[in-house]
Every structure is written in structure tokens, then in C-alpha cells.
Amino acid sequence: MFFRRAALCLLLLAGTCSITQADENPGDWFSDDAIIVVRVRQPKATMAKVVSFVYSAAPMYTPLLLSNESDILEFTNEPLFKATDLDHDFWWAMFNDEAGEAVSAFIVRTRDDDEVINELNELIADDASESVLRHGRYVIIATAQPTLDQIQKRIDGQGTSWRESISPEQKKTFETGDLSVHVNTRHVYDIVRKNADDDVVAHKEFRNSLTQMLFNAYDEEAVLKFVSREILEKGADAIVGAAGVAISATVDHTGIETEILIDHDLDRENVKQKPHALSNFQVLHRMPPDRQCYVAGTAPIPSPAGWFLNVIDVDNHDDKDAPTLTEQGKIQRRLRKLKYGQWSVAFSLPTITLPEFRLDEVAEIENPQAHRLMNNNLAIIQTQFKEFREKRAYELLDGVEQFGDRTADIHRITYKKSDEENEDTHAKIYGSNGLVSRCVYEGNLFVNTIGGGIQAMQEALQRTHATDIANLRPGLAATRTKLPENSSFILLLDAASVFASLTQLDEGVANHEGKLGEIVDLGIKMAKPTQSFCGVAFALESEQARLNLYVPIEQLRTNSPFFFMMFAGEFL
Structure with missing residues (x-):
């Protein structure tokens, strides 16, 4: 039963994928009040690219993905997963119901409707909060019946799709990724304002935990103020000043490319820092x-x-x-x-x-x-x-x-x-x-x-x-070609030189105490690539801001043990 529930949860998280055919656009069945829309393009091919990438970047971790004891492999043997057509996209969306609670829905295309429905019925029998809708070879699962009813209206051609409410630039960014995310920041802002009291408490708890985790070797009160003012508050102002955010990520055996597009909202009256300023x-x-x-x-x-x-x-x-x-x-x-x-x-x-x-x-x-x-x-x-x-x-x-x-x-x-x-x-x-x-x-x-x-x-x-x-040196020049030519901000970095320079810092800097010191020391010991280049490109236009990040495989292969150990030490 655990893996059945895990299967449903994973499909809820993975349930996001691109447009299929002109006559079958399941992503458009989500209305324009969706807070988040996620797509996983052709899961079978995407999963293969992820495994290939892990093998190239950190081959020592590949057995964890492919072993008989792997949770992923056990999940793929579940009947629900086997009945899903992995050559078509997964879609997932999150909404906010009338009570202010988050509800979600995902859409999958099936190979065998009866088998899928039988599996879903067993899962739903254990938790009556999920509702199921069948439309041809598609199965839609929602955590609340009103959400499912709203999706049915969209299937019938009523209402407005989330895709119709975003800019062409957001659409372009969304369509490029193996994993794509759309965030409706207007709705996010409204929810934050509606739940302001709870958010203040959560805000303080988050800042405290973040301070203790990352900066316990320093003045926590000073760091707390800095985190609050410079990161959280200014970051929140920037987010609510946007009409929408589109994120896409593509992966292959050579590296990961990520693009983030922030669409400015020039009309919002309650934004502290308006984009046109x-x-x-x-x-x-x-x-x-x-x-x-x-x-x-x-x-x-x-x-x-x-x-x-x-x-x-x-x-x-x-x-x-x-x-x-x-x-x-x-x-x-x-x-x-x-x-x-x-x-x-x-x-x-x-x-x-x-x-x-x-x-x-x-x-x-x-x-x-x-x-x-x-x-x-x-x-x-x-x-x-x-x-x-x-x-x-x-x-x-x-x-x-x-x-x-x-x-x-x-x-x-x-x-x-x-x-x-x-x-x-x-x-x-x-x-x-x-x-x-x-x-x-x-x-x-x-x-x-x-x-x-x-x-x-x-x-x-x-x-x-x-x-x-x-x-530019050949490595930097090659990285430069991966970034858009018309970007207005370009940063190319030779990570090998940067990590090597850490060893030349004075003794008081290099030998930090606490978690930060552990990270610095570990980075100095483990990050010694002979050639590791990464690139960032940023473009600012009248109504959009676009960020591209390119991380080649050389850097990830060398530093993945460092990243894994850092996060494992903090969160596992």
C-alpha cells in the first residue's frame, strides 16, 4: 500500500508535460486560476536522459538508481505506473480552493484504461479526498471534486486556459524544457496577502532555521536581519512585482541547461518596486x-x-x-x-x-x-x-x-x-x-x-x-556559445581556478568553524577539476527578464560528491 500511495504522490509531482497533438492539449484543461502548472515531457525519454546524465556526472551513484532495491525501480513495477503511457507528457497543477486550501490535479495518458482505473479505485478507496475523471485515454485525478468539475468545464470548452493568460515569451520558455514550470505570481501574491498573519510566523521560523543551519559560526542576530531584509523581503517584493514566472530545464549526458523568465507586471498598484522604475x-x-x-x-x-x-x-x-x-x-x-x-x-x-x-x-x-x-x-x-x-x-x-x-x-x-x-x-x-x-x-x-x-x-x-x-580560452569560448548571443549580461567562470584560489586565502578565512567551514574545507579538497566552466546569461527587456544557466558536465562530475555530501549532511 505504501508504494501505491507513493505512486500516486509521484505522479502528482511528475504530472506535468508538454503539449501533445493539436487536437489533444491536456495542459489546456487547467484554467487560468492555476497557481502552478508543471509539465514533464515524455517521461520515458526524460528519465533515460536523467539516468544518462547521472551516469556521466556521478557514475558512483548510478547503481542507486538501477539496483533491484531501488525505490524508483520498485515504483516502475507498480501496475499504475505500467499502465501509463510514458511516451506522452505528464501534467500537474495546483489551485487554491474557496477555503484557502491548496488542491492539486494531474493528468496522465493511459495504455490500458481499465487497469489504471482499477488501480486508482483501490487508491481512492483508502483516501476519499481524490476524485477521478476519464476523458478518452486520459485520466485526471484531483484532490477535490470542485477542481475536477472545473477541469470538466475546460474540457467542454468553458472558461479560459492558463496558457491564454501568459505572454508569448513565457510560452516559449515553457515549451523548451524537459521539465517546465509556470508560476502565476499574481495568485501567489494574493494568497500571501490573505494569509499574512500565518506567513509572518512562518517567515520568522524559516529565517531562524536558515540562520542556525548556515551561519552558526557568525553573529546570528546580524545574519538574521540580513537574511530578512536582503533576501526574503526584497525577494518577495521582486516576485510580487511579476505577472508570471516560467522555468524550463533540459538535461542530457553533457549537462543541464536552465532558463528562467520573469514577466513583469507593470499595472499592479501595490508593488513597492515597480519594474518600470x-x-x-x-x-x-x-x-x-x-x-x-x-x-x-x-x-x-x-x-x-x-x-x-x-x-x-x-x-x-x-x-x-x-x-x-x-x-x-x-x-x-x-x-x-x-x-x-x-x-x-x-x-x-x-x-x-x-x-x-x-x-x-x-x-x-x-x-x-x-x-x-x-x-x-x-x-x-x-x-x-x-x-x-x-x-x-x-x-x-x-x-x-x-x-x-x-x-x-x-x-x-x-x-x-x-x-x-x-x-x-x-x-x-x-x-x-x-x-x-x-x-x-x-x-x-x-x-x-x-x-x-x-x-x-x-x-x-x-x-x-x-x-x-x-x-577567451577554448573552454570559456565553448561555454559562451551555449548562451544566447543577444543576452545583456554574460558571466563565464572557470570553476577550476576559483576553487584553486580558495586554498590561497589566509588561514583565518580558510579555516572557518561550524558548517560553513566544513563546506569550505570540503570544497577545497574535492573541487579540483582541470577544466570546469559554467556560464550565466541575463537579458533585461521592457517587460521581461530572462536568465539562462549553463553547467557543463565537467563541473558537475567533479563537484557532485561535494553537493551530495553537503545536502546529505544537512537534510538526511
């Missing part, structure tokens, strides 16, 4: 082929806060005066908390924290408020980080863009060390709609700047892609 900062690093990172493009910035991106080349840490990654991380976290009103600024961290640093030149500042704001923030930063020193000379050209108007003029501020006279070393790129700049870096640390205007960013990208990508 987002601006952009420019990231343009031309990396020589012997370095491990390449970054190019744009990314969104919430209007009320100042954000920046700090990229560190960690190949060489032989200079004991160079800042450690820990020092950089502390500065990054603290700077992120500073508020700049309607302005956003990117700083060169090692330069502005020098005691001899001063604002030597201010050019093209038309707004006095911006000038005062910059100097005030500079004083705050120097006071907070006066103990941080960096002897090498760095220069940075910073752009400041007023939020709320993408066509606003770009106010340029040039920072440079007081003992540096050669301003020509700045790498400057001007777009027709704003300023884009690149920082000259030296040694093993470099920090980039912000820029302004979508058109300026696109022009700068077109100018730099041809030269920068041509200089």
Missing part, C-alpha cells in the same frame, strides 16, 4: 585569455538602492598587501546597504578607502544634490573602512544616472588617486544615449563602473563582444 548598470570587462572570468552586459538595479558589481581576479594572491576576498566581501556587503536616494554609484573599493584619496576632479555635474551626495557617501565609506589599505594605484571612471528616466543625461564623475597624473589610462566608451566606461585594472583586482541608457549599453556590447570573446 528599474535602471541598469553596465558591466564591461575585457579579460585576457589567461584569466578565469569574462563579464559583459547589463543588469537591473532597484530604484531606492545603490548597487555595484565587484569582480576579483583571484589567480594571484602572492602580494600580502593585496586585499583578501574576505575583506572585499565585507566591503561589498556594507556598501550594498548604503542608500543613495534617487542615485546609484559604483565605487573603486581599494582606491576610495585609501587615506590619501580625495575627490580631485568633478566634471559635468549639473545637479548640486548629486555633488553633495557623492562627497557625503565618500566620507561615510572612508570612515567605515579606514583600516582597509591598498598600496597599488587604481583609477575608476564612474557614471551616475538619475532613476526613473532612461533618457536622462549622464553626469560624469572622475575619481583618481591624488598622486596619479595620467588620466589617459581610463578606458572610456560613450553611447549615443549615455556613458559607458571600463576601468583600467592592474594586478589581481579590478572593479567596474555603471553606465546609462539601454542604447549605450547595447552599443558598448556590440563593440566589445567581437574583441573580448575572441580572446
